[in-house]
Amino acid sequence: MASETKDAAPDTGAQRCLKDFAFPSPEVTACPYPFYAALRAEAPVYKYPDRNDYLISRRDDIMAVLRNTEVFSNRTYLGDPRMLQGSQKGWVENPPHTPGTAIQTSFGLTASDPPEHSIKRRALRSLVDPRYIRASEDTLRRIANELIDTFIHEGKCELRTQFADPLALLTICELAGYPPEDRAIFLGWNRIGTGHGRRYLTDEQRKAQDEDIPERDLYCAAIIRDRLANPKDDFITGVVKAQVERDGEINLPYLVSEIGLVLTAGNETTSRLVANVWKLLIENPSELKKVLDDRELIPNVIDEALRFEAPTQWTSRLVMQDTEVGGVPIPKGAYVLMLYGSANHDESWGDPEAFRVDRPGIPELNMAFGGGPHRCLGNAIAIAEGRIALAVMLDRLKNPRFAPGHDAERENIDNFQKRVPKQLHIEFDAQ
Numbered sequence: 409m410a411s412e413t414k415d416a417a418p419d420t421g422a423q424r425c426l427k428d429f430a431f432p433s434p435e436v437t438a439c440p441y442p443f444y445a446a447l448r449a450e451a452p453v454y455k456y457p458d459r460n461d462y463l464i465s466r467r468d469d470i471m472a473v474l475r476n477t478e479v480f481s482n483r484t485y486l487g488d489p490r491m492l493q494g495s496q497k498g499w500v501e502n503p504p505h506t507p508g509t510a511i512q513t514s515f516g517l518t519a520s521d522p523p524e525h526s527i528k529r530r531a532l533r534s535l536v537d538p539r540y541i542r543a544s545e546d547t548l549r550r551i552a553n554e555l556i557d558t559f560i561h562e563g564k565c566e567l568r569t570q571f572a573d574p575l576a577l578l579t580i581c582e583l584a585g586y587p588p589e590d591r592a593i594f595l596g597w598n599r600i601g602t603g604h605g606r607r608y609l610t611d612e613q614r615k616a617q618d619e620d621i622p623e624r625d626l627y628c629a630a631i632i633r634d635r636l637a638n639p640k641d642d643f644i645t646g647v648v649k650a651q652v653e654r655d656g657e658i659n660l661p662y663l664v665s666e667i668g669l670v671l672t673a674g675n676e677t678t679s680r681l682v683a684n685v686w687k688l689l690i691e692n693p694s695e696l697k698k699v700l701d702d703r704e705l706i707p708n709v710i711d712e713a714l715r716f717e718a719p720t721q722w723t724s725r726l727v728m729q730d731t732e733v734g735g736v737p738i739p740k741g742a743y744v745l746m747l748y749g750s751a752n753h754d755e756s757w758g759d760p761e762a763f764r765v766d767r768p769g770i771p772e773l774n775m776a777f778g779g780g781p782h783r784c785l786g787n788a789i790a791i792a793e794g795r796i797a798l799a800v801m802l803d804r805l806k807n808p809r810f811a812p813g814h815d816a817e818r819e820n821i822d823n824f825q826k827r828v829p830k831q832l833h834i835e836f837d838a839q
């Protein structure tokens with residue numbers, strides 16, 4: 409147990425030089441924070457080896473990029489066809505847009521720039537209405553309790569597959585109106601990552617994603633057609649009806665993008681948050697004790713876990729004209745990778761490598777949800793889900809600890825963009 413916890417002697421590690429790191433490398437994927445610290449100190453705008461890509465590691469530089477949507481575009485597919493998924497490949501030459509309407513491309517929210525992006529974002533607003541999220545809290549609590557009921561008698565679980573993944577998925581099904589009985593199909597699509605990360609996957613990993621995408625698109629198209637024919641009192645029906653009323657005819661590719669995005673964007677990310685919270689609390693027993701003694705700390709625990717292990721470590725933008733960031737010239741056609749995980753470990757946090765559940769002032773500076781016009785649409789859902797799941801688990805899973813014999817599975821998954829252990833086997837007192 410002692411070797412599994414950090415509380416006794418937090419190892420912040422001595423500052424290493426940039427030249428000591430190979431990048432990309434398994435070492436950086438396993439724990440990127442020493443690499444980020446070296447970047448911030450020596451090369452805050454750093455050219456990715458052998459690529460026309462620049463890593464941006466300081467918070468102020470990242471915010472400057474996020475706010476300048478004319479120079480740093482979300483239409484990242486324009487610079488590299490590997491960004492395109494499934495049917496999107498045909499849209500670049502033959503855009504299936506509705507001429508004369510405000511929406512000129514069928515690409516979804518994440519692949520659009522203002523002003524078109526603002527229209528697409530408004531169209532999804534009802535999902536994240538704070539009153540709607542508050543009114544759904546009992547439903548979120550019920551989902552968390554029902555999942556725990558399935559394993560609590562065993563005194564152990566693999567937290568990602570038995571709790572975090574289905575929790576995130578069932579939540580979005582309930583909130584948006586996807587059929588929860590299809591959850592096995594949706595869980596199979598967890599390989600569908602973000603468009604941003606596709607350029608950095610191996611051909612094999614990209615092929616695995618591409619196998620899932622046509623199935624997801626067909627599924628979403630069927631739901632959209634069904635809601636047109638048989639309207640329901642749900643978010644999906646609202647989005648579909650509003651688009652047809654606004655544009656005069658259905659824009660199916662655009663709707664498929666958005667309905668697919670909402671179904672998948674919050675699943676893996678929120679699941680990663682829930683798994684990270686438990687890994688961090690068990691690794692830091694004195695922090696776990698603080699929140700067990702004072703449940704008022706629950707919101708802060710979620711914020712600190714998001715800061716400490718940002719589930720999405722970075723996203724990217726395409727550079728539309730020659731420019732500079734932090735005094736470093738960046739050519740048109742390059743990509744910038746905004747390292748949110750680095751901004752969240754910036755020295756200005758004070759003791760950034762310590763996980764402290766009573767750290768003050770986290771939400772204002774936390775970059776786990778990005779920033780600027782594309783800041784995570786679902787952040788309030790993720791936070792509500794994280795807080796409720798934590799409260800229910802603290803009440804029901806007594807004396808939580810890592811299950812012996814699973815140390816290797818707690819390493820990060822093999823992905824430089826995502827922070828989450830491969831698996832999280834835990835034990836608790838059976839009831």
Ligand code: HEM
Binds near residue numbers: 718789
């Ligand atoms: C802990 C959980 C989550 C994390 C860490 C997270 C992270 C992020 C980040 C970093 C971005 C910004 C992308 C960029 O900079 O280009 C983003 C965007 C987005 N997120 Fe989340 N997310 C989470 C949960 C959710 C949930 C539950 C939803 C549910 C609907 C959601 C929906 C979206 C959407 C639709 C966007 C695109 C926003 C836009 O382009 O305007 N996310 N998310």
